[in-house]
Amino acid sequence: MNLNRRSLLLAAIAAGFGSLPLAAMAAPLTIGFSQVGAESEWRTANTMSIKDAAKKARVNLKFADAQQRQENQIKAIRSFIAQKVDVIAFSPVVETGWDTVLREAKAAKIPVILTDRTVNVSDESLYVTFIGSDFVEEGRRAGRWLLEHVKKNSPDSAVNIVELQGTVGSGPAIDRKKGFEEVIAANKKLKIIRSQTAEFTRSKGKEVMEAFLKAEGKKINVLYAHNDDMAIGAIQAIEEAGLKPGKDIVIVSIDGVKGAFEAMIAGKLNVTVECSPLLGPQLMKVAADVAAGRPVPRRIVTQEGVFPAEVAAKELPNRKY
Numbered sequence: 001m002n003l004n005r006r007s008l009l010l011a012a013i014a015a016g017f018g019s020l021p022l023a024a025m026a027a028p029l030t031i032g033f034s035q036v037g038a039e040s041e042w043r044t045a046n047t048m049s050i051k052d053a054a055k056k057a058r059v060n061l062k063f064a065d066a067q068q069r070q071e072n073q074i075k076a077i078r079s080f081i082a083q084k085v086d087v088i089a090f091s092p093v094v095e096t097g098w099d100t101v102l103r104e105a106k107a108a109k110i111p112v113i114l115t116d117r118t119v120n121v122s123d124e125s126l127y128v129t130f131i132g133s134d135f136v137e138e139g140r141r142a143g144r145w146l147l148e149h150v151k152k153n154s155p156d157s158a159v160n161i162v163e164l165q166g167t168v169g170s171g172p173a174i175d176r177k178k179g180f181e182e183v184i185a186a187n188k189k190l191k192i193i194r195s196q197t198a199e200f201t202r203s204k205g206k207e208v209m210e211a212f213l214k215a216e217g218k219k220i221n222v223l224y225a226h227n228d229d230m231a232i233g234a235i236q237a238i239e240e241a242g243l244k245p246g247k248d249i250v251i252v253s254i255d256g257v258k259g260a261f262e263a264m265i266a267g268k269l270n271v272t273v274e275c276s277p278l279l280g281p282q283l284m285k286v287a288a289d290v291a292a293g294r295p296v297p298r299r300i301v302t303q304e305g306v307f308p309a310e311v312a313a314k315e316l317p318n319r320k321y
């Protein structure tokens with residue numbers, strides 16, 4: 001609890017409201033949230049989830065969009081500190097470079113919650129908890145699906161993979177690459193022949209896939225995209241090159257947004273590994289616990305599945321993002 005909330009509470013007690021329940025006396029919780037940007041369908045759903053949950057929980061949410069830039073996130077966090085919010089939450093665009101600003105938050109006694117992505121800091125006490133997916137496991141799930149697919153369909157051929165990575169230095173880009181490579185190492189026929197960032201966006205996904213196709217042409221058997229948006233952009237590039245996405249080039253991606261399900265139903269994408277953006281309700285609950293001084297788990301992992309094209313039509317009506 002920061003000084004604002006504590007002094008309001010003390011004032012309420014001094015004014016004779018000591019017997020009222022805490023919720024009736026305390027000012028609404030103020031959370032400062034710094035979002036990465038609006039780079040993908042996933043991110044838009046994540047922003048909506050956080051804003052909706054804040055409204056429902058009657059939280060005073062101060063929301064800042066960093067437009068994919070770390071310096072904007074650092075500025076936003078400093079402004080939340082200056083405004084003496086109760087809790088700071090953010091989804092860090094990259095993993096490193098947070099020590100100084102998080103030390104400032106700690107010195108101001110404002111607890112920090114990480115959502116979606118984590119940070120790499122020298123002092124783990126600089127944040128209270130991290131709510132989000134296990135990105136390494138997502139990469140492994142994508143790799144396992146591909147190993148099975150190859151075993152069933154082309155066990156004796158060489159498999160040339162191109163990879164569209166997420167934002168350089170971001171948790172999901174680092175971990176999804178790591179998990180995927182770890183699993184496909186089991187079959188020496190699978191080889192990543194090109195790997196480049198497309199910054200998690202559709203437009204870059206298309207642009208980089210065009211360059212891959214120019215360089216490697218029909219040698220490409222598989223595209224592994226770190227998110228659905230880049231896969232959707234790449235599908236366009238593959239079609240424009242006169243090839244059939246999902247058939248001539250097998251496509252494996254991550255997120256599980258509606259756009260990916262539509263692409264699977266159209267036969268243009270083979271599988272999506274789920275990564276849930278619906279973190280808002282958990283964030284509001286954890287922030288309330290933290291502000292009230294209740295203990296919270298250090299790591300809260302989101303539960304997710306894998307959706308191959310065969311289940312897409314049945315699953316689409318259930319998708320919330």
Ligand code: AHR
Nearest residue numbers: 040042043116172200227
């Ligand atoms: O951090 C989660 C990733 O960020 C999602 O996979 C991607 O779509 C987003 O932009």
